[in-house]
Every structure is written in structure tokens, then in C-alpha cells.
Amino acid sequence: MKFEPYRRKAYYYETDRMDIVHHSNYVRWLEEARIDLMEKLGCPFTETEKMGIVSPVLSVETHYKYPVRFGDEFEVRCTLSKFNGCAFELDYEIYNITSDKLSCTAHSSHCFTTSDLKPIRLKKHFPDIYEKFFDAVEDDGN
Amino acid sequence: MKFEPYRRKAYYYETDRMDIVHHSNYVRWLEEARIDLMEKLGCPFTETEKMGIVSPVLSVETHYKYPVRFGDEFEVRCTLSKFNGCAFELDYEIYNITSDKLSCTAHSSHCFTTSDLKPIRLKKHFPDIYEKFFDAVEDDGN
Amino acid sequence: MKFEPYRRKAYYYETDRMDIVHHSNYVRWLEEARIDLMEKLGCPFTETEKMGIVSPVLSVETHYKYPVRFGDEFEVRCTLSKFNGCAFELDYEIYNITSDKLSCTAHSSHCFTTSDLKPIRLKKHFPDIYEKFFDAVEDDGN
Amino acid sequence: MKFEPYRRKAYYYETDRMDIVHHSNYVRWLEEARIDLMEKLGCPFTETEKMGIVSPVLSVETHYKYPVRFGDEFEVRCTLSKFNGCAFELDYEIYNITSDKLSCTAHSSHCFTTSDLKPIRLKKHFPDIYEKFFDAVEDDGN
Numbered sequence: 212m213k214f215e216p217y218r219r220k221a222y223y224y225e226t227d228r229m230d231i232v233h234h235s236n237y238v239r240w241l242e243e244a245r246i247d248l249m250e251k252l253g254c255p256f257t258e259t260e261k262m263g264i265v266s267p268v269l270s271v272e273t274h275y276k277y278p279v280r281f282g283d284e285f286e287v288r289c290t291l292s293k294f295n296g297c298a299f300e301l302d303y304e305i306y307n308i309t310s311d312k313l314s315c316t317a318h319s320s321h322c323f324t325t326s327d328l329k330p331i332r333l334k335k336h337f338p339d340i341y342e343k344f345f346d347a348v349e350d351d352g353n
Numbered sequence: 354m355k356f357e358p359y360r361r362k363a364y365y366y367e368t369d370r371m372d373i374v375h376h377s378n379y380v381r382w383l384e385e386a387r388i389d390l391m392e393k394l395g396c397p398f399t400e401t402e403k404m405g406i407v408s409p410v411l412s413v414e415t416h417y418k419y420p421v422r423f424g425d426e427f428e429v430r431c432t433l434s435k436f437n438g439c440a441f442e443l444d445y446e447i448y449n450i451t452s453d454k455l456s457c458t459a460h461s462s463h464c465f466t467t468s469d470l471k472p473i474r475l476k477k478h479f480p481d482i483y484e485k486f487f488d489a490v491e492d493d494g495n
Numbered sequence: 496m497k498f499e500p501y502r503r504k505a506y507y508y509e510t511d512r513m514d515i516v517h518h519s520n521y522v523r524w525l526e527e528a529r530i531d532l533m534e535k536l537g538c539p540f541t542e543t544e545k546m547g548i549v550s551p552v553l554s555v556e557t558h559y560k561y562p563v564r565f566g567d568e569f570e571v572r573c574t575l576s577k578f579n580g581c582a583f584e585l586d587y588e589i590y591n592i593t594s595d596k597l598s599c600t601a602h603s604s605h606c607f608t609t610s611d612l613k614p615i616r617l618k619k620h621f622p623d624i625y626e627k628f629f630d631a632v633e634d635d636g637n
Numbered sequence: 638m639k640f641e642p643y644r645r646k647a648y649y650y651e652t653d654r655m656d657i658v659h660h661s662n663y664v665r666w667l668e669e670a671r672i673d674l675m676e677k678l679g680c681p682f683t684e685t686e687k688m689g690i691v692s693p694v695l696s697v698e699t700h701y702k703y704p705v706r707f708g709d710e711f712e713v714r715c716t717l718s719k720f721n722g723c724a725f726e727l728d729y730e731i732y733n734i735t736s737d738k739l740s741c742t743a744h745s746s747h748c749f750t751t752s753d754l755k756p757i758r759l760k761k762h763f764p765d766i767y768e769k770f771f772d773a774v775e776d777d778g779n
Contacts, residue, residue, distance in 0.1 A: 223530060223540075224375050224523050228368040228423055234694045235366055235664040239508050242661070246507060256507075257566050268660045272698040281370055282541050365672060365682075366665050376552045377522040381650050384519070388649060398649075399708050410518045414556040424683050508661055510654040512707055517650050565654055 212347045214251045216286035216306075217244040221279050231278035237315050238271055241303055244287035245319070248301075252291075253343050264331060264340065266299070266321040273317045283309040294348040296334045296341060298322040354489045356393045358428035358448075359386040363421050373420035379457050380413055383445055386429035387461070390443075394433075395485050406473060406482065408441070408463040415459045425451040436490040438476045438483060440464040496631045498535045500570035500590075501528040505563050515562035521599050522555055525587055528571035529603070532585075536575075537627050548615060548624065550583070550605040557601045567593040578632040580618045580625060582606040638773045640677045642712035642732075643670040647705050657704035663741050664697055667729055670713035671745070674727075678717075679769050690757060690766065692725070692747040699743045709735040720774040722760045722767060724748040 227233040249256050259266075279285050286306050293300035298321060305315040323331040333341040369375040391398050401408075421427050428448050435442035440463060447457040465473040475483040511517040533540050543550075563569050570590050577584035582605060589599040607615040617625040653659040675682050685692075705711050712732050719726035724747060731741040749757040759767040 222523070222527055224369060224377055224526055226370040227366060228370065228372040229691075229693075230370040233366050234697065235661055235668070238661040238664055239506070242508055243506055265655075267655075268701055270698070270700045271660065272696070274696045275694055364665070364669055366668055371549075371551075376555065377519055377526070380519040380522055381648070384650055385648055407513075409513075410559055412556070412558045413518065414554070416554045417552055508653060508659050511650060512652040512654065512656040514654040519650055 212291075212349070214248055214289065214347075216288045217247040218284065218286045218308075219243075220284050221281055223281050226281050229278075231280055234273070234275055237273055237275070237305060237317070240285070240287055240305060241271065241273075241289075241301075241317055241319060244289045244303065245301060248289045248291070252347050254340055259340060260326075262337065262340075263325055264323055264333075264337065265326055265328075266323055267328070269298075269320045269322060271317065271319045273315055275315050277307060277310065277312040277314050279305070279307050279314050280309075283307050285309075285314065291344065291348045292318075293320075294344045296332055297330060299344060299348075354433075354491070356390055356431065356489075358430045359389040360426065360428045360450075361385075362426050363423055365423050368423050371420075373422055376415070376417055379415055379417070379447060379459070382427070382429055382447060383413065383415075383431075383443075383459055383461060386431045386445065387443060390431045390433070394489050396482055401482060402468075404479065404482075405467055406465055406475075406479065407468055407470075408465055409470070411440075411462045411464060413459065413461045415457055417457050419449060419452065419454040419456050421447070421449050421456050422451075425449050427451075427456065433486065433490045434460075435462075436486045438474055439472060441486060441490075496575075496633070498532055498573065498631075500572045501531040502568065502570045502592075503527075504568050505565055507565050510565050513562075515564055518557070518559055521557055521559070521589060521601070524569070524571055524589060525555065525557075525573075525585075525601055525603060528573045528587060529585060532573045532575070536631050538624055543624060544610075546621065546624075547609055548607055548617075548621065549610055549612075550607055551612070553582075553604045553606060555601065555603045557599055559599050561591060561594065561596040561598050563589070563591050563598050564593075567591050569593075569598065575628065575632045576602075577604075578628045580616055581614060583628060583632075638717075638775070640674055640715065640773075642714045643673040644710065644712045644734075645669075646710050647707055649707050652707050655704075657706055660699070660701055663699055663701070663731060663743070666711075666713055666731060667697065667699075667715075667727075667743055667745060670715045670729065671727060674715045674717070678773050680766055685766060686752075688763065688766075689751055690749055690759075690763065691752055691754075692749055693754070695724075695746045695748060697743065697745045699741055701741050703733060703736065703738040703740050705731070705733050705740050706735075709733050711735075711740065717770065717774045718744075719746075720770045722758055723756060725770060725774075 225236045288304040292302045303317040307314040367378045430446040434444045445459040449456040509520045572588040576586045587601040591598040651662045714730040718728045729743040733740040
């Protein structure tokens with residue numbers, strides 16, 4: 212399922228002395244886009260959190276292609292690439308709209324846990340959330 | 354009472370596109386120095402927190418003189434300038450050791466509260482902590 | 496002159512272990528709002544920078560009232576309170592729209608310089624910019 | 638070649654509302670450790686930069702195991718795992734000394750370029766730097 216990309220401009224304080232956005236900030240942009248995706252998917256973070264579900268980051272991988280500079284507008288195109296009821300994975304493209312270049316590709320993996328980090332099987336305990344993720348995934352994990 | 358200043362070098366990711374440390378990071382350095390002072394004072398943050406005492410930031414004021422650059426060593430000279438048992442104030446100088454220049458002067462104010470932000474009178478409830486702050490203050494608030 | 500406030504939501508990574516936005520991030524929000532104001536004022540940062548004008552931060556003062564939490568929408572109401580052709584000052588209110596509370600009041604001061612930090616008199620060298628700031632100021636500095 | 642790990646404590650402002658260090662900050666710690674390694678290797682960042690050599694980040698990969706919390710002491714064990722004269726790769730372990738647990742494993746890749754991002758062959762143009770990297774690598778890339 213395709214969702215509208217997440218968009219904003221790069222802030223001044225996100226740059227470093229090379230006059231480009233510091234590479235660590237891209238990891239923060241992935242999080243912004245992920246939380247935006249959850250909302251578009253019908254599972255806003257703050258609501259699933261109230262239900263006792265969290266989804267800690269297990270891994271992140273970023274590949275840097277072209278810089279983003281102060282004031283550049285970028286979009287993060289985020290896809291739910293895997294989901295098996297216990298865990299999920301996302302693919303990202305950070306696209307620099309101002310320079311018309313692909314700036315970064317990325318990947319992250321997450322699991323579903325209770326707030327004290329015990330694994331959760333969504334299908335059994337939260338079938339509604341399961342359904343929404345299942346419908347959104349590009350690849351059902353088989 | 355004088356304490357050893359807090360020292361470290363400026364990190365790469367703390368710089369911005371002007372090739373200087375971004376001014377917001379100085380506010381973080383003040384916090385590093387404040388937590389270091391609490392420890393030197395005999396009231397480590399994590400211990401007072403376990404006793405149920407927190408000290409939220411009420412205000413911060415920073416005056417920027419000369420930049421700090423990547424790799425520069427700096428020290429934060431931190432003084433407890435006021436303390437009245439319910440609240441305290443700190444004065445700071447951020448000194449750039451590498452360039453031998455005063456980089457920033459600053460001031461912050463704080464109160465003592467429970468973790469749900471109710472005011473605490475240290476003298477009554479935590480006389481030991483009261484004593485340590487009282488001994489350390491340069492000006493007793495009168 | 497009144498400008499539309501700057502608005503966005505607080506990001507997850509801007510929070511700290513107290514479950515509130517870390518106070519240092521407010522200083523970054525002031526910068527976001529300031530750059531937004533420059534654009535609304537007709538003097539976009541990147542354009543004045545190309546003309547050789549920068550406006551370093553001389554001081555910042557923040558007073559914290561009520562917290563902003565993850566996902567809260569806030570606005571920064573920014574006013575040009577002083578301007579004399581060489582320097583300017585801004586007043587800010589950070590208003591938490593979600594909790595309907597004033598979260599922070601702030602003040603910053605800046606000067607106009609060349610990129611190698613020599614003072615600039617706008618009236619003489621950049622009368623167009625001077626005009627725009629002059630029209631926007633609430634108090635003309637007298 | 639083994640180098641002393643890079644050590645420090647986690648700062649308060651590095652935590653998030655889960656009461657753990659935000660995962661994006663690990664990427665910054667890798668940079669701190671990398672710059673420290675360059676110095677131990679005899680190629681301090683600021684010196685190679687003066688020679689016109691920079692080493693942009695091409696990719697970063699992080700795997701999160703156990704959290705680091707405010708005040709925890711951690712070390713970053715950094716190894717030069719590949720080097721071919723044009724590019725290099727590093728492996729990292731972030732070890733939480735306070736909790737005695739491996740917190741994160743990571744990997745980054747970099748190339749050598751001029752400051753305007755043209756590729757550099759170290760062996761030809763900077764044989765001294767080449768030598769130092771060659772001696773330090775655990776695997777010479779063949």
C-alpha cells in the first residue's frame with residue numbers, strides 16, 4: 212500500500228561544518244516519517260502506546276547518496292516491507308526535492324512489545340492493529 | 354565554594370554550517386556541567402532522584418562572546434550563586450581553552466520538586482541535601 | 496507588525512526521560528521560528544546570506560512555564576521588538592496548542608555582520624532590507 | 638591493530654521518553670569514537686582536513702541489543718575492518734560498562750575525497766597516511 216510521503220524542510224541547526232545536514236539527523240527523519248506512517252495507517256503511536264504496545268528499533272541501516280542542505284525541502288517515502296504479526300520492517304527513500312536527487316536509502320526493523328519489552332503477538336491480542344498492518348504491507352513476510 | 358570546572362572537547366556533530374558549535378548546544382553543555390557539579394557537591398542526580406527530588410529548569414540565559422569550534426577544548430566554570438532551600442540559581446562561564454577566550458556567560462534557575470512537580474522544602478524534608486547546597490552557595494540568598 | 500505564528504508538532508526524539516521536550520530544544524524552535532519570520536518579512540535567510548549579511552545570535556533567554564510533550568502541537572509567536580539598523584531583538588511565546596497553555600516565553604538578540612563578522616549598517620549598505628525590518632518592528636528602538 | 642576504546646557517560650539530554658538513550662545518538666557516538674580512533678592512529682581529523690582530505694560517511698548500520706541509560710558509562714570498541722587506499726570500513730561495539738551488557742553493534746563505510754568530494758588515492762598522494770591506515774587495518778581488503 213502506498214502512503215503520501217512525509218515532507219518538510221531541513222533546519223539550520225541540522226547542518227554541520229561541511230554545510231550539509233549531519234548524517235545522524237537522517238536517522239531522526241526516519242523516525243518522523245515512521246510515526247507519520249503509523250498515523251496514516253490508522254495506528255497513531257500515542258494510541259497504540261495507550262493500548263500497551265511499543266515497537267522498539269532493532270536495527271537501522273542508512274546509505275548516503277547526495278547531501279541535503281539548509282532550507283532544502285525533502286520527502287521521506289516510507290514502505291512497510293515486512294510484517295509477520297510480531298515484527299516489521301520498513302524501507303525508506305529520502306528524496307531531496309530542492310536538488311531533485313535521491314539523498315539516502317534506508318531500512319529499519321522493529322518488533323512489537325509490551326512497555327516492559329515482552330514480545331506481543333498482534334493477531335491474538337490486537338486483531339484490529341494486526342489487520343491494519345497486514346493490509347499495508349507490500350510483502351506479507353512469506 | 355569553588356569546584357573543578359567541567360571539561361571536554363567539542364564534537365563534530367555539535368557544529369553547524371558556520372563552522373562553529375551551534376548556540377543551542379551550549380545549553381546542553383550547561384546541563385552537563387550542572388550534573389557534574391551536583392556530583393562534586395555530594396548530591397549525584399541519580400541519587401537525589403531516587404529520594405524523589407527533581408530540579409526542573411525554570412529559566413536559562415546565555416550570552417555568546419566567541420565561538421567554540423570542532424575539537425576545541427572548553428571548560429564550564431559553574432557557581433551556585435543562590436539557594437534558599439526551595440530553589441537555586443547557577444552562574445556559568447564557558448571558557449574556550451584552545452583559543453584562550455571566554456566563549457559564553459550563562460545563568461540558570463531551578464526549583465526543587467517531587468517527581469510530580471510539587472514544591473519541596475529541603476530544610477524540612479532533606480536536611481542533608483540542604484546542608485550540602487548551603488555550604489556550596491557563594492551567596493546565601495539573603 | 497503581526498505575522499502568522501510558526502507551527503508544528505513536537506517530535507519523539509525531542510523528548511527526554513521526564514517524558515517532556517528537553518529544554519534545549521526550545522532554543523532550536525526559536526531558531527526555526529526566526530528563520531520563518533525572516534521569510535514572512537521578505538528577507539529569506541538564504542537570500543540575505545547571499546548578499547553577505549549574517550545575523551549571529553548574541554544572547555538567548557528562555558523562561559519555562561509548562562511542558563510540551565511528544566505529539567503536542569505548538570506555535571511560536573515571534574515579534575521583532577527592537578531594531579536600530581545594526582542589531583535587532585525578538586520576543587517569543589511558545590504556546591502549546593494541545594494543552595492550551597503558554598509553555599515558554601523567550602527573548603533573543605542579534606546583530607548584522609558580514610560573513611567574517613564585521614558589523615554592517617543596513618541603512619547605508621542595504622536600504623531595502625533596512626526598510627523591511629523597520630516596517631516590521633513593534634518598537635523602533637527609540 | 639587494537640586501540641584503547643573510547644569511553645564516556647551518557648548525558649541526560651541524550652535520553653528520550655522511554656528513559657533510554659535515543660537510538661539516533663548511537664550514530665553520534667560512532668562518530669566520536671571514529672574521530673578518537675583517527676587521533677590514536679596518528680591521523681587527527683583536523684590535520685588530514687588541512688591536507689585536503691575528508692572521509693564522508695557512505696553508510697551506517699546499527700543493531701540495538703540493550704539500552705544505555707542516563708549516567709551509564711559506555712565504551713565504543715572500534716576496529717578498522719577494511720582499507721584499500723580509497724575507502725575504509727569500521728566495525729563497532731558499544732558496550733555498556735554500567736550494566737555489563739553489549740548494547741549495540743555497528744558498521745560504517747567511508748571513502749577518501751578532496752574537500753570538493755573528488756576521490757583520492759592515498760597511496761599515490763599521501764603515502765604517510767596510507768601507511769598508517771594500512772598498519773591499522775585488521776583485514777587488508779584483499
